[in-house]
Amino acid sequence: MGIDGLMKFLTPLHRARRHGIAALSVGLGALLAWPMPASAAAIQSVSIDGNAITLAFDRAVDGASGLVLDGPRRLAVDIAGLTAGSASASGGPVTQTRIGQVRPGVGRIVFDLAGYSVVSSAALTPDRRTLTLQLTDSDARAFAHAARVGRVAYAQPVALADAAVGRGGVTVPLDAPEPYRLPIPRVEGRADKPLVVIDAGHGGHDPGSLSLDGRYKEKDASLAIAKALRDELLASGRVRVAMTRSDDRFLVLQERREIARRLHADLFISIHCDSAPGSQASGATVYTLSETSSDRVAAALAAKENKADVINGVDLGAQSNDVSSILIDLTQRETMNSSSRFADLVQREMTDEGISFKTTYHRFAGLAVLKAPDVPAVLIETGYITDPNDLHLLFSREYQHRVAMGVSHAVEAHFARRLGRTDVAMAE
Ligand code: ZN
Secondary structure (H helix, E strand, O other), X not given: OOHHXXXXXXXXOOOOOHHHHHHHHHHHXXXXXXXXXXXXXXXXXXXXXXXXXXXXXXXXXXXXEEXXXXXXXXXXXXXXXXXXXXXXXXXXXXXXXXXXXXXXXXXXXEEXXXXXXXXXXXXXXOOOOEEEEEEEEOOHHHHHHHHHHOOEEEEOOHHHXXXXXXXXXXXXXXXXXXXXXXXXXXXXXXXXXXXXXXXXXXXXXXXXXXXXXXXXXXXXXXXXXXXXXXXXXXHHOOOEEEEOOOOOXXXXXXXXXXXXXXXXXXXXXXXXXXXXXXXXXXXXXXXXXXXXXXXXXXXXXXXXXXXXXXXXXXXXXXXXOOOOOHHHHHHHHHHHHHHHHHHHHHHHHHHHOOOOEEEEEEEEEOOHHHOOOOXXXXXXXXXXXXXXXXXXXXXXXXXXXXXXXXXXXXXHXXXXXXXXXXXXXXXX
């Protein structure tokens, strides 16, 4: 589905609940593993009777899960094997109902909630055509807890659930799952050195952009370049290094920047490749964060790179409300300035290594992965996977090494400058 379809889930923004957000990836893995039925079901009706919500489908669906979202309060129910239909229902605890598509084969029904309602039980009938959710009135604390818990499976996919099907259908008691733990990667290098977190874009079920023939994936090039950069930085001996991922795994964008924050990183570098099917675009680009994307190209890129989170049902602007106090605002402004200066260094040093940039090399975009308010961060699009020449380069060790050399030199210059500025400040 297109960005437009996805975008309808993006508003309004809700407050960040990092653990809840991150936990979604666990649920999504299961969701994606579900076999898709030969033909998708459509929604027949949504009815609300007191605190009970009944969803009727025109044919069997494959599974159901849901999550509670805060600010504003919503219940999102994802149905595997459902195409988007249309239905409007309100009443009782529900003020409004919307239906959309999370990804092909997975439909989502969003219920706007009037109060602090949580799902106390869920039941899918044996013919898998009717899902009933029982809501319970709770309070702000219980609701916030439910939001932190993240995705809860209401009905297992057919293959897993067969054994559990009883005469009365499947009723899943909704106990809180294991608390989510952020995967904290290993830090390499000398303890007294500043820490650079390298983020290889995409991974796992999210391939990123593809080459025109579909054979080459952005996630592989980004990981190879990230590893080359890690090796180069460690060889320099001037910084410590950690990687958000060093294998083919999926992380939501908030996890990536949260890893950098938890490790108290001094610099965050996200490695990606660009795509522009049907055009002649080529060359590298460096992006830094701004509140408003600087141009339409940057905005489109933000939509593309942020999509990994949309797939997980997370609002892109989730952190914005948190970044509201003046103190954080000032920190973020300084962080943005530092990021911009580093981006200039990256462009200069990569150019020195013979890497060509697009004319407008330094754009600003509202990239979710860069939104840690206190860690200077850049996102480097290392070339166009859709350009035959760039594609060849992106997957060549020689080019990967040159990118790593350029960025490594920029990192050295960045920290040398920073130290210099500290000395000046201390002398005053
Ligand atoms: Zn990317």
